[in-house]
Amino acid sequence: MKIIILIKQVPAVHEIRINRTLGTVQREGFDAMINPDDEHALELGLSLKEKFGGEVYAVSMGPPQAEGALRECLAMGVDYAVLLSHHRFAMSDTLQTTFVLERAIRKLEPFDIVITGSKTLDSGTGHIPVQLSEALAIPLISQIYKMEIKNGFFIGERTYGHEYQSIKVKLPIIIRVDRGFNEVRFIPLLGIKQAFEKKIEIWNFDTFECPDEIDGCEKSPTKLLEVIDEKIIRKNVEIIGTNDEKAQKILDFIKKVHIQKIKSPLDLE
Amino acid sequence: MNFELTEQQKVVRTSVRKFAEEVLGPNAPIVDKEAKFSWETKKELEKINAWGISIPEKYGGSGLDSICNSIVIEELARVCASTALTVTVHNSVAAYPIYKFGTEYQKEKFLVELATGKKLGAFSLSEANAGSDVSATETIATQDGDEFVVNGSKIYVTNGGVADISLVGAKYVSENNDKGFAILIMEKDMLGYEIGEPEDKMGMRGSSTTALYFDGVRVPKENILGSLREGFKVAMHSLDAGRIGIAAQALGIAQAAFEMSADYSLHRVQFGRPISKFQGVSFKIAEIATKIENARFLTYRAAWLRDQGKSFTKEAAMCKYYASMIGREVCQEALQIYGGYGYSKDLPLERFYRDVKITEIYEGTNEIMKAIISRQVLQNL
Numbered sequence: 323m324k325i326i327i328l329i330k331q332v333p334a335v336h337e338i339r340i341n342r343t344l345g346t347v348q349r350e351g352f353d354a355m356i357n358p359d360d361e362h363a364l365e366l367g368l369s370l371k372e373k374f375g376g377e378v379y380a381v382s383m384g385p386p387q388a389e390g391a392l393r394e395c396l397a398m399g400v401d402y403a404v405l406l407s408h409h410r411f412a413m414s415d416t417l418q419t420t421f422v423l424e425r426a427i428r429k430l431e432p433f434d435i436v437i438t439g440s441k442t443l444d445s446g447t448g449h450i451p452v453q454l455s456e457a458l459a460i461p462l463i464s465q466i467y468k469m470e471i472k473n474g475f476f477i478g479e480r481t482y483g484h485e486y487q488s489i490k491v492k493l494p495i496i497i498r499v500d501r502g503f504n505e506v507r508f509i510p511l512l513g514i515k516q517a518f519e520k521k522i523e524i525w526n527f528d529t530f531e532c533p534d535e536i537d538g539c540e541k542s543p544t545k546l547l548e549v550i551d552e553k554i555i556r557k558n559v560e561i562i563g564t565n566d567e568k569a570q571k572i573l574d575f576i577k578k579v580h581i582q583k584i585k586s587p588l589d590l591e
Numbered sequence: 592m593n594f595e596l597t598e599q600q601k602v603v604r605t606s607v608r609k610f611a612e613e614v615l616g617p618n619a620p621i622v623d624k625e626a627k628f629s630w631e632t633k634k635e636l637e638k639i640n641a642w643g644i645s646i647p648e649k650y651g652g653s654g655l656d657s658i659c660n661s662i663v664i665e666e667l668a669r670v671c672a673s674t675a676l677t678v679t680v681h682n683s684v685a686a687y688p689i690y691k692f693g694t695e696y697q698k699e700k701f702l703v704e705l706a707t708g709k710k711l712g713a714f715s716l717s718e719a720n721a722g723s724d725v726s727a728t729e730t731i732a733t734q735d736g737d738e739f740v741v742n743g744s745k746i747y748v749t750n751g752g753v754a755d756i757s758l759v760g761a762k763y764v765s766e767n768n769d770k771g772f773a774i775l776i777m778e779k780d781m782l783g784y785e786i787g788e789p790e791d792k793m794g795m796r797g798s799s800t801t802a803l804y805f806d807g808v809r810v811p812k813e814n815i816l817g818s819l820r821e822g823f824k825v826a827m828h829s830l831d832a833g834r835i836g837i838a839a840q841a842l843g844i845a846q847a848a849f850e851m852s853a854d855y856s857l858h859r860v861q862f863g864r865p866i867s868k869f870q871g872v873s874f875k876i877a878e879i880a881t882k883i884e885n886a887r888f889l890t891y892r893a894a895w896l897r898d899q900g901k902s903f904t905k906e907a908a909m910c911k912y913y914a915s916m917i918g919r920e921v922c923q924e925a926l927q928i929y930g931g932y933g934y935s936k937d938l939p940l941e942r943f944y945r946d947v948k949i950t951e952i953y954e955g956t957n958e959i960m961k962a963i964i965s966r967q968v969l970q971n972l
Contacts, residue, residue, distance in 0.1 A: 355605075394602060508614070509606035511640040511653040511663070518599045 323376035324433040327367040329360040331384055331391035332444045356391045359439025362499045365506045367437050368399045377401045381426055389522050396517035397509045408526035414538030416449035424457040425530040436496045451498040461491050464498040603659045610639055611670035619671035622797025623942050628753055643706025644682050646690050650698055651706035657894035661839040668843025672946040673797030679836035680749045685712025688829040692817035701756050713754035715745035715803055723959050730761040741808040751801030752786050755779050760826055773822035776814040783808040794945030831904050833954045834911035838890040841918030841950040845883050848943045852925035872928055879921045886914035905967035912960035915950035922947045
């Protein structure tokens with residue numbers, strides 16, 4: 323079985339800084355890590371390999387330093403790592419990213435399963451798996467909580483709104499996993515030793531003869547206009563009295579906040 | 592000169608830190624309180640290959656360098672010093688000496704199982720009347736044909752109660768009445784090999800420390816580590832390597848105490864401001880941060896010398912002496928920053944303080960370290 327896992331390097335949680343001029347996440351000089359959702363994709367890919375055999379590829383698009391994240395994938399047990407890196411890929415929005423990923427995945431054909439996380443920590447659109455499914459014209463399977471692979475089919479169960487669905491789909495497919503799906507293994511020391519003896523493939527604009535439509539800077543239809551910090555102001559209030567008095571005070575407070583809301587300029591009244 | 596860790600060393604740090612925080616973190620106060628060796632933790636450590644960090648892949652290890660080895664111990668100790676102790680003793684003074692001095696037969700028979708974590712290792716030198724003074728060893732191995740018959744006992748053996756394979760220092764008498772000091776590889780199921788009661792210790796309570804008794808244990812002569820006459824050299828070289836591990840351990844404990852107290856100083860408000868705004872506290876932070884940095888450089892340099900195949904006896908003694916001393920000082924000051932809260936068993940600072948103390952004592956007391964350092968410094972004048 324050939325499994326392709328898409329991963330992204332993101333800034334370590336405590337290190338996120340926004341470049342206000344470009345409206346992008348600043349990556350230079352900060353600690354980085356594998357996007358947490360993608361670790362669950364890696365875990366699924368590796369456990370499928372352990373069960374069914376085959377090869378696991380980790381593919382990432384990003385600047386040269388994203389090699390670090392791929393190195394960790396290799397340490398976890400991935401067989402091959404491919405970095406998609408070129409200045410024409412920089413500043414790509416999710417559509418441009420999809421175009422590049424699609425080409426990279428096609429270059430790895432025939433494959434059985436592509437696995438992605440649900441969203442990235444630093445941009446969080448969740449577009450990629452959906453768009454890739456469309457671009458590659460293969461089904462996207464998401465929200466699964468149970469699965470197996472049998473005779474070239476994916477057989478599994480997933481939540482779907484208020485329902486549980488049992489589904490059977492012919493491979494190849496894209497699987498999108500969430501954080502709760504599995505427990506991610508720790509990186510073994512032997513894996514770290516071996517990861518630095520493996521080669522990371524670098525594919526650029528010319529590797530798969532990209533058409534002119536690929537140009538992250540110039541041809542991304544999504545333009546980020548502004549990035550604002552989310553500010554939550556919390557205040558501690560002490561509520562003293564009997565239980566009835568406390569309840570009344572809380573009720574008064576809720577009413578007061580509610581009244582303020584009605585008076586907001588957005589409200590029709 | 593390059594003071595940066597390599598990419599590989601950095602990945603070792605982030606990976607082991609994550610493992611330690613998630614796997615050892617919840618257990619560390621429990622193993623301390625219950626003075627219990629955790630076999631579950633031992634299995635988890637097996638999964639990340641922590642039992643053969645620097646042993647070559649050929650013998651079941653991970654083949655990482657000594658700096659990586661130090662980083663692993665440091666990161667484990669930052670969360671659970673008892674676990675770091677079990678791991679460092681197994682790696683540095685049980686598995687490593689067999690790799691360094693063992694015969695191919697010994698490597699195949701003992702090293703592979705140690706490095707993969709199938710079996711645990713110990714190293715025992717101290718006796719009731721011999722510790723710093725190895726020449727006072729009373730355990731005796733008398734040759735009888737193809738075997739040595741061992742009688743005597745050892746005390747304060749780290750991993751004593753859990754180790755399958757122990758390296759035991761003993762005086763020997765060979766058949767031609769040749770006498771000297773040898774290191775024997777012993778297995779716990781050998782007839783006459785007895786494990787004593789667990790020691791009730793001040794710290795490192797999650798690690799197993801016991802006495803070992805040998806009552807006519809018959810050890811095949813193939814189990815002599817190195818050659819008969821090499822015993823003292825084997826022991827001293829192993830201890831040199833072990834000392835870097837102890838320094839890394841003290842460093843990890845100090846790092847944990849530092850991080851906690853620095854963070855606390857920013858949030859603890861007295862007299863209308865965080866206590867970090869008072870020089871009485873901020874200078875303490877400056878001092879302990881500097882000491883830790885200093886200890887780290889000494890430790891990594893000793894490890895680096897070892898990787899380069901250069902002599903590191905002096906540097907190992909220096910980093911062990913310095914890191915353990917400042918480790919104790921850092922824990923003391925960090926506890927002081929916390930005031931009464933630091934003295935409570937609700938917080939791990941008192942555990943750090945109890946745990947770190949032994950690093951000044953074992954793997955050669957700091958007084959012995961100073962004797963080694965001064966001898967090395969003076970003889971090179």
